[in-house]
Amino acid sequence: MIEKCYETDFYTWIFRNIELLxxxxxxxxxxxxxxxxxxxMAKRDKRELASHFIILLAHLLKWQFQLKQLTEQWQTQQGxxxxxxxxxxxxQIVKQLKESxxxxxxxxxxxxxxxxDAVKIATQETQLSQxxxxxxxxYTIEQLLDENFYPVSQ
Numbered sequence: 653m654i655e656k657c658y659e660t661d662f663y664t665w666i667f668r669n670i671e672l673l674x675x676x677x678x679x680x681x682x683x684x685x686x687x688x689x690x691x692x693m694a695k696r697d698k699r700e701l702a703s704h705f706i707i708l709l710a711h712l713l714k715w716q717f718q719l720k721q722l723t724e725q726w727q728t729q730q731g732x733x734x735x736x737x738x739x740x741x742x743x744q745i746v747k748q749l750k751e752s753x754x755x756x757x758x759x760x761x762x763x764x765x766x767x768x769d770a771v772k773i774a775t776q777e778t779q780l781s782q783x784x785x786x787x788x789x790x791y792t793i794e795q796l797l798d799e800n801f802y803p804v805s806q
Contacts, residue, residue, distance in 0.1 A: 669681055697752055697755060702762045704744045704748070705796070706766040706770045706773065707770075708741035708770075709767055709771075710770040711737045712738060712791060713771065714734060714777060714778055717778065717806055718774075735802075742797060759793050760793065763789055763791075763793065763796065767789040771785045790803070791803070
């Protein structure tokens with residue numbers, strides 16, 4: 653019964669397993685599936701962290717390498733939407749780190765994994781050459797998480 657539920661209604665499967673665990677009815681739990689799902693959750697958290705860094709990095713790169721050009725073109729461009737997105741991604745990263753503090757051990761790797769994708773996004777959205785952007789992330793973890801850090805526009 654619970655195996656079929658896993659295939660047809662994952663959400664219900666989770667809560668049935670929670671109840672079985674609370675009732676200490678361990679023999680009714682498929683341990684292999686539970687292990688797979690727990691491993692999947694850990695990977696999902698890492699992917700989510702990297703996803704926040706991709707967006708954060710892309711906007712910081714656009715801020716650094718395109719904002720000055722846009723401001724010169726359109727006197728009114730001040731990067732307000734980028735600033736909002738940068739703030740949102742930082743808040744999400746900090747929130748995720750509070751919920752899962754051990755992810756702090758993964759920050760450097762997450763940024764390294766996210767940087768290439770962030771450059772791709774920044775390149776597509778700005779129409780600037782990929783050579784415009786540094787090959788490796790120019791920002792430290794501390795800068796990325798600092799709500800007051802915005803790179804100097806070039």
